[in-house]
Amino acid sequence: MAKEMTLLWGSGSPPCWRVMIVLEEKNLKGYNQKLFSFEKGEHKSSQVMEMNPRGQLPAFKHNNHVLNESYAACFYLESQYQSQGNKLIPECPAEKAMMYQRMFEANTLGQKTVDVIYYNWRVPEAERHDSALKRNKETLTAEIKLWEGYMQKASGPFVAGKNFSLADVMVFPSVAYLYRSGLCEERYPKLAAYYNSLKDRSSIKTSWPPTWLESPAQDLLKDI
Amino acid sequence: MAKEMTLLWGSGSPPCWRVMIVLEEKNLKGYNQKLFSFEKGEHKSSQVMEMNPRGQLPAFKHNNHVLNESYAACFYLESQYQSQGNKLIPECPAEKAMMYQRMFEANTLGQKTVDVIYYNWRVPEAERHDSALKRNKETLTAEIKLWEGYMQKASGPFVAGKNFSLADVMVFPSVAYLYRSGLCEERYPKLAAYYNSLKDRSSIKTSWPPTWLESPAQDLLKDI
Known part of the structure; x- marks a missing residue:
């Protein structure tokens, strides 16, 4: 306990x-x-x-x-708690390097997502510009395409390869957030496959955001 | 080699x-x-x-x-390279926890610094607002005050305590950037003491940015 x-x-x-x-x-x-x-x-x-x-x-x-x-x-x-539960840092140097690289890239994905989804919430009305929001959307689109490419080339079902790792811990919630916000599964099929393969993992399902279960998904990213 | x-x-x-x-x-x-x-x-x-x-x-x-x-x-x-050179992750759980916490907070400090220093460079002219830059400066000031407080309460000369660690690796360059950009040493004396105590450390001095040696410091943050 x-x-x-x-x-x-x-x-x-x-x-x-x-x-x-x-x-x-x-x-x-x-x-x-x-x-x-x-x-x-x-x-x-x-x-x-x-x-x-x-x-x-x-x-x-x-x-x-x-x-x-x-x-x-x-x-x-x-x-x-290294020896308790699942080990979240792989031993293999190549997989470990990939884990570190992708987990910190997840920050960038998260930031670019927030820059689109929370634009109106974060920027006072008098400072908003359609051109800025349009640019943020283009930046997010390029970022998501990068991740779709990563998943195409991945050497296993997880972000860093064959093992569930801290990279998935960091990346999965950001990817789930994209789909919750209306990202089109068909447009980014490898990312969607990753999302769908992990959403029923016990640790993830147990901790699924309760407000997401109660209300329908949004469509803020439907054009991305 | x-x-x-x-x-x-x-x-x-x-x-x-x-x-x-x-x-x-x-x-x-x-x-x-x-x-x-x-x-x-x-x-x-x-x-x-x-x-x-x-x-x-x-x-x-x-x-x-x-x-x-x-x-x-x-x-x-x-x-x-755990056993080569200096160990950068402390053993003591309290110091390790502090190291992790501060090293990731350094991201926030860095982002808020960039939001002020590169405002004109990052925001197209037609989208710039004095109100936004003023807000960014207030946000950065609050952030620097937080760090000044951390240094006041620190249990040793380094960010996480008695040992130089990955927290210093992440934090020091961001703090040096503040002073390079004109932050007033007298206004944030504990942060300045930290900066001055570390700037001659061999690893830091050897890798000091060459352009900083060639040109004078700037005054972008003199009012912060």
Whole structure:
């Protein structure tokens, strides 16, 4: 029982989801957790701000160790519980190199996605430009094509090859977010195959964003 | 001799500098390297694009393993050469947790710096707003204050505590970039003390951006 761990999270946030997937993969059950609503602005509540002064989710703590950055929490958990649950860093140098490269590229994919989906939310009305949103969409399209190419050339069913790894922990939630936001499966078939092959994995299914189960998918990315 | 490694880099880029610091710390000498000019747009040259399809520097390769993301290259090198040169991941769980947390927060510091310094370069003229640049400056100021507070409370001379670690590899170049861009040392004395205590460390001094030695510092951040 992981009673000495606390996770504050929001539904549908890829960074939160990553930490939850690792907790499942490492068999860390029974941690303290609390769901906050982004829509209601609860990520700026005092309870979150106390743990994470940027007012962002996840906020994660193990004993007195604060690990609010999703990559930090995932690396830390894998390092502290290496022999528990599934090993998330492959031994083979080639696969390990690929894991590191792709997991950090996932940041870029996530950022470019946010630049399109949250454009109106992040940019005040007086500063919005159709030309900027159009450029963001073109940038995201190029990025997704890059990932479709990666999946075409992949040496196994997972991002880094034959083993589920931290690369999948980082990449999968961002890919799921694309499809949740209306990305066309037929246009990016290899990425869709990856998405469909992993969505029923136990750690992922168990931690699936509850708000996604309750409401229909959106169509913000249908033209991408 | 690290002849099987190739680094394409640009002077003054924190991501490039990180990889160079780790190569020094791990005693990996004699790697193939080539300096490209951002000003001349050489990061979009075919030689870079072949290794890094996003046209970004660094582009780094060990044998056939491509590691273009600076965090990926640094993690990989530390993992492959654990017992060579300086150990960059501490054993102590508390220090390790702090290392992971701060190293990924460095991304946020870097992004907020770029949002101010490169505002005019990244945003087409017709889309620029004084209100946006003002907001970016306020956001960067709050971020730097957070880091000044971290350094006040630090349990040692380094970002994660008593040992130089991957957190310093990620954070130092971003902090140096702030001072290079005119941040006032007196206004953020703990951050300045950290900067001044590390700038003569051998791995850092050896890899200091050559263009910074040739031209005077800028004053873009003098009001921050």
